[in-house]
Amino acid sequence: MNTLIKQFTLFVVLTLFTGMAAVAQQSDYQIQQDFRTEYNELLERIDQATTTEALEEIEEAINDLEDEYEQHADLIDASSNPDSFDGAISTLRQTHASAVESISTIEDLNDQIEDLETEMEGVKSRLDQLSDERTTLQQQIDASTENEARQASLIRQYRENIEERNLFVSNFLGELLSKYQSMDSAQQQEISEAAGRLEENPIDVIKNVINEYINMMDQSSALMAPDYVSMKAQHGYFVEVWDSIGEQLVNTFAPENPAQTQEEVDQLLTAWQSSITNNLWGSIRTSFSENGVELAEFNSSEEFFNALNSYLDGSIETSVERNSEEDYDVYREFNNFWSNTVKAEWGEMFIEGDILSQSQISAIDMKLDDWRDEAMPTSNLTFILLIVSIAVIIGLIVLLLTRKSGESKA
Template sequence: MKKVMTTTISTLAALLLFASASVMAQQSDYQVQQDFRADYNEITDRINSAASSDDVSDINDQIDQLEADYSGYEELLNAALYPDTFEDRVAILRTSLGGAESNIEVVNELNERIEGLQAEIDEFRTQIAQMDEDSEAVRQRLERASANERRLSGLVTQYRQNLESRDEFVSDFLENLLNRYQAMDSQTQSEIAEASESLEDDPLSLLRTILSEYINQADRETGLEAQDYLRMRAQHAYFETVWDRVGSRMANAYASDSPVQAEQEITDLLAAWQASVDNKLWNALSTAFNQNGIELPAFTSENAFNNALNSFVDNASATAREQNEEADVQLYESFSNYWNNTVKSDWGEYLTTGNVLSQGQIASIDVKLGDWARSAEPVSNLMFILFLISLAVIIGLIVLLVTKKS
């Protein structure tokens, strides 16, 4: 009996020990699964919040450690993670980390571009401000000088050179904008819009400043001449062309909250600039022609200017055909010389790029000048003189014959 009881107790103890071991094993397996999930989630959170290349490097080491720590429990984790596997989860972490690294590189690149852009804008503002200051100083000297002093001192020439240098500098800036923004896609515009919030200044603000100064420049009385205003008109045309190509992209990038309004502000400033230039241009052109003995009909627009030129040439050519006087030749030579040596030679590029006259319109006037030249050419009186001499000889012979018969 005692032996039976001893056997029974031993059996129960063995069962209890087995059950305890089984429970401990289950608890250990469960703990491994829980620990893996906790470590996995921690790494996932770190990936989502990664902000630098150092973060990426640390997280990559953490993934390597996770893989090393749990590789011995792969079968257990495969069963717990089904239909995923342990290798799948490690691969997901590495893929997510690669995506985060790419995003960080994009952000870093954008930040570098924004910093570079800010530096460019600051440098440009400094230089353009210095140019404006120099031009203003010369302009004020012009206002204080008499007409004779202006001619002798060359102040107008200096002022003109300052304006030309400023135009070249602005043109280089516009070329840079064209190259940078013309092919920009919508995704890049959105990225720049987000990054540009940290900008203290932006290209749109700079463009508004440049245009405002151009308007002020055109409105001032500075003793400039037709060629100067034609150059302004050409500069305006180039500015407008660049804005037409990149305006909407720049507005979306740097004024994402109100891009339409931002774009319209620049467009309105461009229109105001052209109006200020034209306010001086047409009178300056009329004066220039008048000073060379060419009184054109009144004009206040591109089409009216072209019509005035054609009307003058047509009327002068018709008068030359009818009267054929020396004055007609002199007028032709005066117009032809001024047209070829000043208008086409000195103004030609500004006229065409500023959309004042087209190449075709200039060519048309050239053709009419040829007709005018033929009309103004003096008609030879030699045949008429020979006719009178012949007539006088015949009359003399008749008189002689009549006298002899008498």
């Protein structure tokens, strides 16, 4: 009986021990499986993440996984999994870091595109507003031909609108220049891949601006010589900016046909130049004519300078021959127009627009001095010399008396 009890007791103990060992083994296996499951889920979450916010949550989950299973590191290392515990955590962190870098780049690019879209919308809106104002002013100018005072006021507003437009466009070009001049090919490629979302990109705006300038040149009746001179300077700056960043812009915003797009803009700039040329020289000649100066025909900067020289040479020669009061009046009229209008109001635009250089303006000034000397009537010159002589004599007498007075006191 005792033997039977002992055998039964031993059987129970062995059974309990075996069961406990099996339970322990099953528990260890479950830990290994749970770790692997959570590990794979985190890898999948990283792969599917699309925002940095989602990746921040995943980073916390990685930390939690490490904290939870760190005490079972040896058990996980002993499993048949290809990675050790530390290796698995390291893989998660490296994969997470790579995803953060990639998604951050995408988010930065999206921000750039959104900012660019907002900027282009703002530029287009302002240009449309200026165009609408200009159209309205042109209609009012055409309808006010019988009221000279009102028409003059409207023309002044029209020219102010053009000046405002030129300044706005110049600022826009300056911003493009600073933004894209130093952009490398990798940055161009990044923006290019997302630029298709833009309704209007910088190249579209540039084309619209040039077309608007061409229409303005061909259709406006309110433009005068200084407006065309200002437009020539604006065109020169436009070409300068396009030559600097045109290639970067077409590679960024027209990657499918960059050469064709660049040629289209080049052709528009050429058409704009032709439109300016067709109006500029005639308007300058008309302005001189309206102030009593009839210049020979000219159609370029060089021809304009030659026409001025020819006019002055002829005027000087006439003054040498006649030396009349009438010649002096002609000189004074030309000098007044040249000094107070051409140089004072147009001089800077002439230089910026490559109409006349500073040295050419100085050369005209020197010839004007020669003309003045020859045009001044001899009788007037004699009188002036007499006055100067008397003043010199009086000055000498005063000087001598002063010295004698000083010597007497000494």
